[in-house]
Amino acid sequence: MDELTREFLIESQEGLDRMERCLTDLETRPKDAALLGEIFRSVHTIKGTTGFLGFKRLEKLAHAGENLLGLLRDGKLVADRPLITGLLQLLDGLRSILKSIETEASEGDGEDTRLIEELGALQAPAHAHQPARAHAGSHSASIAAPVAPPESTVPSAPPGPAVVAAPAPPVNAAPAAEPEASSARPQSSPAPAAGTAAESTLRVDIILLNRMMNLVGELVLTRNQVLQATATDPNMTLLSRRLDMVTADLRESVMKARMQPVSNIFSKIPRIVRDLSQSLGRRVRLQVEGQDTELDKSQLEAIKDPLTHAVRNSLDHGIEPPAERQAAGKDPEGTLKLRASHEGGHVIIEVSDDGAGIAVEKVRQKAIERGLITADRAAQLGERELLQLIFLPGFSTAAQVTNVSGRGVGMDVVRTNVEKIGGKVEIDSRTGKGTTLRLRIPLTLAIIPALIVRSVNQSFALPQGSLSELVHIPPELAANAIEWIEGAPLHRLRGKLLPLVFLDRLLMPAEEHRPTTERDNFIAVLDADGRRFGLVVDGLADPEEIVVKPLSAVLKNIGLYSGATVLGNADLALILDPGAIAMKAGVTMSARDESSDVEEELDANARGMDFLLVEVGGRRAAVPLADVLRIEQLPASRIEYIGYRPVLNFEGQLMPVEDSGGVLTAAEADPDAKIIVVVCREGSRHVGIAVSHVLDVASGADLFEAGTSQRTGGVTLLKDRVTGVVDLGGVAALPVAETSTGQWNQIAETLA
Amino acid sequence: MNKATVTHQSGKSMKDVSAALVEVCSVRLGETWFGVPITHILEIVGAARPQPVPLAPGYVGGLVHYRGDVLTTVSLRQLLSLSPKIGAQDILVLESAGGCFGLLVDSVGEVLTLSASDHEPNPSILDQRRKALFAGAYKLKDRLLVMLDPERLDPLLLSQAS
Helix, strand or coil, X not given: CCHHHHHHHHHHXXXXXXXXXHHHHHHHCCCCHHHHHHHHHHHHHHHHHHHHHCCHHHHHHHHHHHHHHHHHHCCCECCCHHHHHHHHHHHHHHHHHHHHHHHHCCXXXXXXXXXXXXXXXXXXXXXXXXXXXXHHHHHHHHHHCXXXXXXXXXXXXXXXXXXXXXXXXXXXXXXXHHHHHHHHHHHHCCCCCCCCCHHHCCCCCHHHHHHHHHHHHHHHHHHHHHHHHHCCCHHHHHHHXXXXXXXXXXXXXXXXXXXXECHHHHCCHHHHHHHHHHHHCCCEEEEEECCCCEXXXXXXXXXXXXXXXXXXXXXXXXXXXXHHHHHCCCCCCEEEEEEEEEECCEEEEEEEECCCCCCHHXXXXXXXXXCCCCHHHHHHCCHHHHHHHHHCCCCCXXXXXXXXXXXXXXXXXXXXXXXXXXXXXXXXXXXXXXXXXEEEEECCCCEEEEEEEEECCEEEEEEHHHEEEEEEECHHHHHHHEEEECCEEEEEECCEEEEEEEHHHHHCCCCCCCCHHHCCEEEEEEEECCEEEEEEECEEEEEEEEECECCCHHHHCCCCEEEEEECCCCCEEEEECHXXXXXXXXXXXXXXXXXXXXXXXXXXXXXXXXXEXXXXXXXXXXXXXXXXXXXXXXEHHHEEEECCEEEEEECCEEEEEECCCCHHHHHHCCCCCEEEEEEEEECCEEEEEEECEEEEEEEEEEECCCCCCCCEEEEEEECCEEEEEECHHHHHCCCHHHHCHHHHHHHHHHHC | CHHHHHHHHHHHHHHHHCCCEEEEEEEEECCEEEEEEHHXXXXXXXXXXXXXXXXXXXXXXXXXXXXXEEEEEEEHHHHCCCCCCXXXXXXXXXXXXXXXXXXXXXXXXXXXXEEHHHEECCCCCCCHHHHHHEEEEEEXXXXXXXXXXXXXHCHHHHHHHC
């Protein structure tokens, strides 16, 4: 395909996308001259260029459309519903020819006579507000002399002084036509936000962007290696920090270059809503918010189908027919809201309707009917848990199979597609009020945070997205902490049984492995595709930002690895796929586990925050989990004293250690004793708290009451017991240790 | 990659001068020398330690980091049922229809220019497995150089075969 044709295809497609947006807008504002002008220009540009390139079939069709649009623009016709339907058909017709030019380099031999006749018929008197002569003339021109050169038909079309002059004449080449059209856009159409100034933007091949992303990935790896290699060299600190910063900036810029506004996929929705609401007999108003929210291009492509599916679902199952809505006392016109927004490193896309909501009882029945769940179990499930069932494969509540939805492929496909790109799907529904589907999509796929774990003497990367917590079971506790049912290992995590998968046994089934009682066991608690299980590994390394490298087909077929990556120490690590591991190990999808998760989340939301429950000198105390950076076990000799203040040299910085429980004093007698220090974040500094034991993590209610001692910032109800919360601010409020070290030394000197 | 393209072209031009000459890179495996036509070689990576991949098919020698990508390697020793070699090995980066892959050999020798008239097809007494991997042999003065067919070493093909 030559450059000119390619250029023409891209521009025409963009023009048609604009036209589609305008057409759906036109339905609400049928008299908007700017919209009409825009639509006319799109078709006119295609017609003009196409004559030059010699695509006869396209020219014929565009010409018929242009005649109709000319009348519309001049106010001789009114854009009513059948007319817009006709124009949408024209749009589809033009698109299919463009597609065939793109794929087969020819226009194809389809027949457009019917469509052209229909477009001609739309110019008929029923729609016209002008003497029949004029449009009869243009009508016959479009049918009788279809192959006539554009020059001869343009004069016969109604005169359109202002806008016809704007696009380039047909003899002009395509590249010249586009800048004119786009420069005309900002003045004539304030509505489409996508119109960007042509001067400050340029088209970049996506392959080039992918390559840049790949190279940035390489740079991130090299940076990681440089940082690790120079960590101990003070001369390099400044340089490596700078490298670190520049790399981060560059990465961000390249990622930004790959971003596209969600309006690119949102713009397809009005058409779908329009077509569907007509065929289903619904009245629907579409509201779109946050069109400018940006997402990586590949992510955007990946959510196109799930989003369309969600919209179809809302229209088919959600919003009721007008009569039904009226009977329920609602506005006969339903509302479908599309909303995109940023939240942390994610983009949230919400599809919400004010329809009937999901009938939970129906879901229950259906799930039992389909054998997805036993009747006993279904009876125990709450509303929220039942809602999760619609994500199970083979579930569909549509009473009858329509061409819109209800073919058994449903929400599970939405969930699978979204999870494939590292996202999550949440659903919220209230009977009679409506349903909200929330897609949570990470900004990019190429670089992900991961925890590096060790097993079978190798490093593996575990994506942080599916990791919910880590549990360490030392060899001496393994006999009790890991329980077995007929060879199936389980761990009791906060009273619930968690199935365990030993990574070494999974990866090397043929070999003998050390029993759990002779080694450290680290359980990574994972949530993958609704399966919750613990992956047991031999060791943990640091979390790292990893660059995902694809694997060859042979290794992909193993099914356990989703890619490979190069670590900071230049080692290669395979990236584990938690979902695949769960499948392979036979961990089944369990609605129960999922629901307990939801419950926990609910608890956390409703009752406050999570706390780390610790024991300090025989008393129980709580530390806000959000403030906990890490838990260090170290020899008591590492604790040093400045005056009476215990301090810890932590990562090269001095950190005050709070010891109100007398843990350090108790350990002093035995120099080999190990102590546990909970390292917390307090403002911008770190604070250590010496504790006897770390007991658990639990959520509690914040109860700030007067009358507590100075050490506790408050109390909380934790596991049904009132527990004191360690006041971290209180620790830092005694700043003697760090700031006045020098002063103290001076005092010491004067004393001496 | 440039280097390989250049040699590739020079190989071609030599072919034009005398169609009977072929350039072959010799590689050693234990005591045996094998030959790989240099037109298929992208690069030679010395002293590599591939990262093993648990649960991978036996012929997969592991992964190596190669120019920003992760390259799957095929262990020639494994394919010929020889005992695995301890320590570093050399890798021939080969190009095939399905992309690049690495071939693990004990060491890489030299590039030989051979006459096509010295080539003989696989002997009929060779076992099936070797017959599938070898592409005949060149009769050198003092020994035989067994030719490997890079196309048949592609891990994807091997996985279909097994």
